[in-house]
Amino acid sequence: MPQRWTIAFDADDTLWHNETFFQLTQDRFFELLVDHADPQTLEAQLFAAEERNIKFYGYGVKGFTLSMIETALEVTNNKVPQTVIRELVDMGRDMLDHPVELLPHVRDVIETLSEDAKIALITKGDLLHQENKLAQSGLGDFFDVVEIVSDKTATVYQRIFAQFDTARVMMVGNSLRSDVIPAIDAGAWGVHVPFETTWAHELAQEPDHPRFYKIESLGQLPELIASLH
Structure with missing residues (x-):
């Protein structure tokens, strides 16, 4: 297996x-x-x-x-x-203090994927604020690993991914610069899910790489993963 x-x-x-x-x-x-x-x-x-x-x-x-x-x-x-x-x-x-508002498909996708995969959360920003948002989201029980980091670089991802089989790790996020490109550089797969608004700091060119995928909605993620088995 x-x-x-x-x-x-x-x-x-x-x-x-x-x-x-x-x-x-x-x-x-x-x-x-x-x-x-x-x-x-x-x-x-x-x-x-x-x-x-x-x-x-x-x-x-x-x-x-x-x-x-x-x-x-x-x-x-x-x-x-x-x-x-x-x-x-x-x-x-x-x-x-703003309430957390989940994006479409999030809970269903994470619940479905957690049946067969390990689920991790890797986010950057203020520790207390991110912890509070995770607690409010109601998703905390689905995550096997939670990492709140000061920045997302290939080195940071390598440290986190070292506990897994990197070839079977997929990083999913809306930022090419922070979520996708450095994760691919660290040896994982990178899936870009664009959001309607992106901070200029997070903009980057799409990588030309066999482990890069782009989906329009998080709801398409289970099908993508199934196609890679």
Whole structure:
């Protein structure tokens, strides 16, 4: 009998909504600072701040909130009203407290696959926030392995995959840059499930590789796996 598959899932925008809330908050950020800069300028400066701050704050809502505050200070020459800072802090807290909303097919697919495969969760971001989202999702009992990491690189995946037969490991996620390409580089299979909105930091070219697959919906994953047996 061949060894069982290990199916590893990304969390944000693969299992539940995430980027949508960032976009809504960003739109409100533009409204608050409309008298100081146009949306295009604000978007560019905010993204530059986020990219610059990843090494300090990591990924997630907290770093995003601090980057909004930093950008607000920059575009107002440190004269941003206290009421704006207060609202930015409140928006960040609201994002951290937002209920988890599963994406279509998630529970059925994970429940089905868990009958014959090991199921893992590999997500990056703030430890406490990701733990809270996993607890709220109701999916925790399905995962044999949960890894919350500061970043997703081939080295990180190699460390995680070392406990499995890497040739029978599949990483499934919405980000080519974080979920698919480094997992393939680590020797696993990579399945891209595009989400309707993707943060610019996560964009990358699709790899030309025999272990790369793209599906339009997570609901297509069991059929894909069955075809590889």
